Amino acid sequence: MPVVLWTDALLYLLVLMVLVYALRVRRREHLRAPWRRVMQSPLAVGAAVVLGVYVLIALADSLHFRPMAKGGGHGEVISVFDYLVTPLRTRTEKTYSAPFATHLYAKEIIELGDGREVRGYPRLVYGGAHLNEPQAQRAWDILRTSLRALVEAALVSLMLSLLVLTILARRSGTTLRESLRRVLGGRTRGPWRTFLGTTALLIALLFLLVELSADYHVLGTDKVGQDVLYEAIKSIRTGLIIGTLSTLVMLPFAIILGVAAGYFRGWVDDIVQYLYTTLNSIPSVLLIAAVILMIQVYMANHPESFSSVTQRADLRLLFLCIVLGITSWTNLCRLLRGEVLKLREVDYVQAAAAFGVRHGNIMLRHLVPNVMHIVLIMVVLDFSGLVLAEAVLSYINIGVDPSTSSWGNMINSARLELAREPVVWWSLAAAFVFMFALVLAANLFADAVRDAFDPRLRRETA
Amino acid sequence: MIAYIIRRTLYAVPILIGVNLLTFFLFFVVNSPDDMARMHLGMKRVTPAAVEQWKHAHGYDQPLLWNAAAGGAAKLTDTIFYAKSVRLFMFDFGRSDEGRDIGYDIRQRMWPSLAIAIPTLLIGLLVNITFAMLIAFFRGTAFDLAAVVLCVMMMSVSTLFYIIGGQFLIGKIFDLVPISGYLPGIEAWKFLILPVAVGIVSGIGMGTRWYRTIFLEELGKDYIRTARAKGLSERLVLFRHALRNALVPILTGIVAVLPLLFMGSLLLESFFGIPGLGSYTIDAINSQDFAIVRAMVFLGSALYIIGLLLTDISYTVVDPRVRLR
Secondary structure (H helix, E strand, O other): EOOOHHHHHHEEEEEEEEHHHHHHHHHHHHHHHHHHHHHHHHHHHHHHHHHHHHHHHHHOOEEEEEEEEOOEOOOOOEEEEHHHHHHHHHHHHHHHOOOOOEEOOOOOOEEEOOOOOEOOOOOOOOOOOOOOOOOHHHHHEEEEEEEHHHHHHHHHHHHHHHHHHHHHHHOOOOOOHHHHHHHHHOOOOOOOHHHHHHHHHHHHHHHHHHHHHHOOOOOOOOOOEEEHHHHHHHHHHHHHHHHHHHHHHHHHHHHHHOOOOOOOOHHHHHHHHHHHHHHHHOOHHHHHHHHHHHHHHHHHOHHHHHHOHHHHHHHHHHHHHHHHHHHHHHHHHHHHHHHHHHHHOOOHHHHHOOOOHHHHHHHHHHHHHHHHHHHHHHHHHHHHHHHHHHHHHHOOOOOOOOOOOHHHHHHHHHHHHHHHOOOHHHHHHHHHHHHHHHHHHHHHHHHHOOOOOOOOHHHOOO | HHHHHHHHHHHHHHHHHHEEEHHHHHHHHHHOHHHHHHHHHOOOOHHHHHHHHHHHOOOOOOOOOOOOOOOOHHHHHHHHHHHHHHEEEEEEEEEEOOOHHHHHHHHHHHHHHHHHHHHHHHHHHHHHHHHHHHHHHHHOHHHHHHHHHHHHHHHOOOOHHHHHHHHHHHHHHHOOOOOOOOOOHHHHHHHHHHHHHHHHHHHHHHHHHHHHHHHEEEEHHHHHHHHHHOOOHHHHHHHHHHHHHHHHHHHHHHHHHHHHHOOOOOOHHHOOOOOHHHHHHHHHHHHHOOHHHHHHHHHHHHHHHHHHHHHHHHHHHHHHOOOOO
């Protein structure tokens, strides 16, 4: 039985919007040119491949349904992604265990076969359970599994490369060998070498993780014994939703108000400026805190409005996006207002006004398309900041619901464990790696987009 | 000039009123004081009498906007709006939900906040400008590219990791300085040095990259070409011409954030256990002390508006082309 959460619906709406935009871009040369420039930068292509993988995981994680429970009725709400990685999700240990560990982190009293009891580290239920003598066999087993995974990954990458090479050769009318030489030498029109290299790397990583996590907890387990790798991957959806939906929420406000203020000037401008100065003057953390506190009070007093924990957490996530959107739309609005103030004096707008075109039409047909590059740059630039903000907000307890998996929550719960001896470092490391990869890819991609779309920068390089 | 300052100060009044109305709406209209009382008292077994008592103890038992029961001017003043919101304009912050005097707390906690914020800002500025000039000097080379990529990588690490990493490395493994805590007076340096260092390092990526673009923009201008054409050395061009002019946007940008330094750094203070305004705010959020959050919202926006005013004034001071009317 499918369950549609609010954020799921909005995320897929966003995907639809991106598709519509892509179709528009395909048909218009002046829009295609900057995107082609983005795709010619090797860094941007590498970043785009990484971002693509993140997006795919988030999309698979955004199709929720309620599986039939064994005894009839319905179970917990899970996503398609959860279903795909059922072993990872359900194989929980008792408490912490280090990456690739075969024994639990904490000492316990173990009952031996002959009835005696000793204090020691018990074996894990799933991690390395297939080994008889873990100490001796583990390293060899890990090595063998990794090698198998790498060979499989190499085969898949090779097939993909062959496919790409054939297409390239067909397009340019050369032989396969010649197109291979061109790709390796970096003499193709797009940076295909980077594309294939990054993809091969990611495929290798994917196969390694899949093969190894069949037998081990690759990134260890957390306090309640949940696999850290699973938590970290689940957090991708939260991060992406915060990064994208927040801007989606603010876009209509920023565009309508910014364009209207710049176009009409006078009292409309005064009101819009007053609005964004007021909102801007409240430190954003405090505004977010105030709104989230009030939502908490509301939710605590109206428990009957939420049918399940998942839906409750989802609504809080949505509200967080809305609040983040409200605190960040002012910047875009100010930029748009400034740009439209300049554009409204341009000849074609004056001509349209002289022909008696209506205000709404002038703004929609002549002004909005010409400020879209600013919107695009801002949206892409804001993304990484929002992902980072989520972690900070979750640390102050005004971020996502504690039951939602997010990197912020992971850091928050792992932070105190650094004081333990030996150190429990793996949750932090996992959150760090996953977050760093996403934010770095987003930053690199955003830079390429800005360089390609900002007309000021283009003139300098030309 | 003075007329301009007075007019700008008057502009601030409607904005502060707007902020005040917004917080009032958020805190008292979206959720009634009854809801807040129930939240604080715990959800189970809350008697109406206990709710009334909590509201009375915290002064939430009056009508929101209009007290029909009172007489004369008290019709307006014996209300929650007057008692909790209007009084903020006189910087009378009232009492927190726990009963402490918020104004006193703010005055006490301001100093540790400044003790972290000012060194972080000044040393960070020096470090960032130095790096940015170094990169600008080698612009267009492999060093430039590597440095920019390094900056982007440093930007991509969450501040949380800088703090945790710093605490873990310096505090735990090398055991050089205490991990957290604070002592007033001259002894404070031991507790301040790590947060300040972490604050500087976490800002390097963003700051250096930003200043680098400012420098490059300056270096592309005509007067630089003139200076080079005169035969000046690259060192003179960079320091005497580019640096001085690049300082205009840098300094005016800093003036805008100066007043907000009072608010302290939320993360640094709470991680390192420093009793400043940042950790005050976080504690208030965690213990759901609405009175403190309201006071900090008002204080923050007032400081922000002062920052805007200072920015405009500083433009006239450093850039003689700008005239304020």
